[in-house]
Amino acid sequence: MSSLGAIVRGNLRNNAVHFALASVGVIVGIAAFAFFLALGAGVRQVVLGKIFPLDQLEVIAKSMTLDVGPVSLGLASDVLDEAAAQQLRGVPGVRGVYPKMKLTAPAIGLGGKEIIGNDIRTELIIDGVDPALVQGEFSGSEQFRAVPEPPAAPTACADDSACPKDMYCGRPYQGGPGKVCRDYVPVIASPHMLEIYNGSLRRAYNLPRLNPDFLIGVSLEMRVGASMVQAAEKDQLLFERLKLVGFSDKAVPLGVTMPLSQVARYNVHFGTPEAATRYHSIIIKIESKDQVAAVAKAIEELGFEVTDGGAEQAGFLISVFVLVFSLLSTIIVGIAAVNIMHVFFMLVYERQREIGIMRAVGARRSDIQRIILGEAACVGLLAGAIGVGLAYAASRVFDYISAQHLPDFPYKPETYFAFSVDLVALALGFAAGFCVLGAWLPARRAARMDPAAVLTGR
């Protein structure tokens, strides 16, 4: 084929105008094809990467409820324990099992002046996760670790400078007079919360846009056992100061997430000792996204429930969107292939003499076919490359318009597109494939041409 390449190159140069006109349809089709595939991949990355992570599942105990008017009464236990976690570790495809616990007592948070200018007081939704779940996920994730049990005789202090580094001077754990040196409780927050704040809430309250990097290290007072909804017994309250150490999609969507042992400590304080090993859900990390369905099925067969985070529906909708537009693009490229066929039929007719000459000097039928198909493949690759280039340019324009003219909204991405090497290879292969398909019949006709008739003018 390499020596025939010289002929193919010569023919491409010689018929450049014909090929350029023939490839317009392919360029348009491939541009649309690459554009929509990249858009689908980009949106999928945002939706399944940030909004609904697909490489993890959340497992809860199967529960039975009875709806009585507006209230749903639980008829069976809805907690999991260490035995359940052990069972889940044995499911094939499971990479890690991380228990999750909800705070079963109310809590309020106070603070925010350093960020938005005023202190706010809010109910806190809190859960606890195994710190191993988020280790390495964000910078400073090593700070998200279990907090030591508050000492029975803490060191008294007047201000933070009297305490060791990384500690603060504040109210004792269970309240009381004076101040003592205390450990911060490290917490993580969900990027969803920040997205919702930046995308909509801040407009409603005319507040500044928040930069996640700026928020790391911000602290907040917390009173466990206190509530804005109902009065609490003051001698039951626990006093803590939370410190935000990072953002993670493993955190509770609205609220804060702290190390599991810390939530267990509060639950035991406000409940029974058994509360330390009663999980509300278990996060399962899966070895590969392809195994999600199989792992979910195996877990359900063990008698657990897999919560539906909407990922499957979102993934399905994106797939349908990509499929529909890919189909439309395929139709465009298909029509272009018919055009390619017409052009090649015309060129084969025009080049009868040339084909006859090549046959006369020893070209086999298969050589002629390979030359014509090689030309078609080159036209396809070139048109495909231009099409992908156009798609990329269009995507940049789209992103620019979005950045400049569309208002912020939750999860508004910097780019809606993901051009991968695989996508480019697919688009080029698709273009070359359709052109080769279009040139197939003309190539057959060229190969079967009678060289004697052409060369001797019979």
Added chain:
Amino acid sequence: MIRARGIRKSYRLAGARSGELPVLRGVDFDVADGEFAAVIGRSGSGKSTLLALLGGLDSDYSGELQVAGKELRTLSDAELSAYRNTTIGFVFQAFHLLDHLSCEDNVALPALFRVNGKESKDARLARARELMETVGIADKIGTRPGTLSGGQKQRLAIARALYHKPQLLICDEPTGNLDSASAAAIIALFRKLRDESGVTLTIVTHDPTIAAAADRVIEIKDGVVELVPGPGAEEVRP
């Protein structure tokens, strides 16, 4: 070199469901190795058909046609292609050069279709230049066929035909598009090639000067052969 016995060839009449037009009606002749044979005859006598059969461009005939020991009718498409590529060389009245290729690339065209013993590009071009020198157009190296005169184009076509040192050179009216001076030069070149390399020449022509220069003249009349001895050649009637 060539042994033809009872060659018959008909063409199906265009537009007719049945009915054929016989062109060759039992052609018999031989051409010896290194011989210079001229095939003459009126238009429509079957000369070009005979040339197509000899060149392996058409193998749909009856009778026996052996060239260089090969019975052409029994060869597959790939074998016929290899035969055209290495055993014979074609020279056409209309030159049939590829204008979008350089002169050297035109000469080296057969090398691109060689199945065994592929050469490097440098080797191909070196051989092409050597042949262009042999046929007297070394000064046209690096140009394209469109810049050549008729005589130079025909020399280029001859160089291409000689690329794989063929045993048989088949020429179809090689001087038909040339002025008399160019035609004489081409005839001289053929004789020189035959004398130096021993290539067998079979030339279809209307040109009496070629016929006069040939060792033997094969006249085709109404689809059969009438042999006319050429100057200095012995008549060999099959």
